[in-house]
Amino acid sequence: MEEFHCMNHPDRAAVHQCSRCGKPLCDECYNPEMQTCRMYCNSLSTTTTTAPQPKNTFWQIVVALLAIVGALALLLAAICGAMIYSY
Numbered sequence: 001m002e003e004f005h006c007m008n009h010p011d012r013a014a015v016h017q018c019s020r021c022g023k024p025l026c027d028e029c030y031n032p033e034m035q036t037c038r039m040y041c042n043s044l045s046t047t048t049t050t051a052p053q054p055k056n057t058f059w060q061i062v063v064a065l066l067a068i069v070g071a072l073a074l075l076l077a078a079i080c081g082a083m084i085y086s087y
Contacts, residue, residue, distance in 0.1 A: 006024060006025055006029055007023040007025065007037075008025070008026075009026055009028070014026060015030075018030070019035040020037075020041040021036075021041050
């Protein structure tokens with residue numbers, strides 16, 4: 001079986017895997033609290049922690065209604081086209 005090596009230290013065996021990017025890591029490169037790599041993903045997760053944006057339900061309802069109306073129009077066009085070409 002092939003042994004995986006740390007992405008930052010090719011001479012060391014990888015004993016962990018970053019939960020964010022999937023890189024194989026040694027003990028020195030792995031952050032057990034965040035379960036990420038210390039050099040790259042750990043700095044990303046601490047700098048990009050923003051509050052999630054609330055979803056606007058009004059626009060979700062509008063898009064859903066437009067999709068339903070579009071589907072009904074397509075169905076009506078298919079039925080009318082079938083009726084025209086059947087005669």
